[in-house]
Amino acid sequence: xxxxxxxxxxxxxxxxxxxxTCSHNNIATNDxxxxxxxxxSQGPRFIIQGYKTKVTNEVASLFIPADRKSSTLxxxxxxxxxxxxxxxxxxxxxxxxxxxxxxxxxxxxxxSP
Amino acid sequence: NAGxxxxxxxxxxxxxxxxxLQCAQDMNHEYMSWYRQDPGMGLRLIHxxxxxxxxxxxEVPNGYNVSRSTTEDFPLRLLSAAPSQTSVYFCASxxxxxxxxxxxxxxxxxxV
Numbered sequence: 001x002x003x004x005x006x007x008x009x010x011x012x013x014x015x016x017x018x019x020x021t022c023s024h025n026n027i028a029t030n031d032x033x034x035x036x037x038x039x040x041s042q043g044p045r046f047i048i049q050g051y052k053t054k055v056t057n058e059v060a061s062l063f064i065p066a067d068r069k070s071s072t073l074x075x076x077x078x079x080x081x082x083x084x085x086x087x088x089x090x091x092x093x094x095x096x097x098x099x100x101x102x103x104x105x106x107x108x109x110x111x112s113p
Numbered sequence: 114n115a116g117x118x119x120x121x122x123x124x125x126x127x128x129x130x131x132x133x134l135q136c137a138q139d140m141n142h143e144y145m146s147w148y149r150q151d152p153g154m155g156l157r158l159i160h161x162x163x164x165x166x167x168x169x170x171x172e173v174p175n176g177y178n179v180s181r182s183t184t185e186d187f188p189l190r191l192l193s194a195a196p197s198q199t200s201v202y203f204c205a206s207x208x209x210x211x212x213x214x215x216x217x218x219x220x221x222x223x224x225v
Contacts, residue, residue: 032212043203043216103156
């Protein structure tokens with residue numbers, strides 16, 4: 001089981017770029033790295049997923065170094081509405097081949113004016 | 114497109130009572146799972162299913178039962194509610210092609 005480690009909390013200001021790093025030293029060959037966002041009183045929402053190098057979508061970028069032992073979620077020019085908890089997940093391939101999603105405690109991002 | 118639907122949204126139980134939390138998805142996903150989230154904490158996996166008729170335990174399965182008779186539905190049963198089961202419960206289904214999970218809006222359960 002690949003365990004992840006993230007900072008418990010981060011603070012930022014509107015308009016800044018925020019980078020949240022996740023460590024996953026025991027990542028397995030078939031594992032994907034996925035990030036979710038959760039607002040209060042809501043279920044988590046998928047943000048981005050990658051296997052190696054860099055992935056970018058309309059919301060964020062995900063940077064994964066060659067050894068894949070860590071990954072960095074980058075949120076460009078954050079706004080107040082980006083205040084949320086961000087979870088890093090590393091895919092746990094079960095016996096059937098499906099991923100068993102295990103969430104850690106996440107990183108609580110607070111964006112201030 | 115409803116996605117993942119959970120009912121009820123809120124529930125208060127007395128200690129020792131039993132109840133079933135309902136979860137339904139309309140995306141034809143094989144994988145479904147149940148999580149609980151205590152205040153200020155992350156999500157903990159209770160049970161999951163990789164298809165109709167197949168279920169398995171997650172991190173915190175004690176006190177909960179599940180079954181999967183259809184692809185669409187994955188109910189979670191509390192056998193004898195305890196105050197320690199006071200939490201917000203989330204159901205999720207996973208697109209195996211995209212490895213993206215879709216979550217319901219949650220059920221806030223209080224056991225008194």
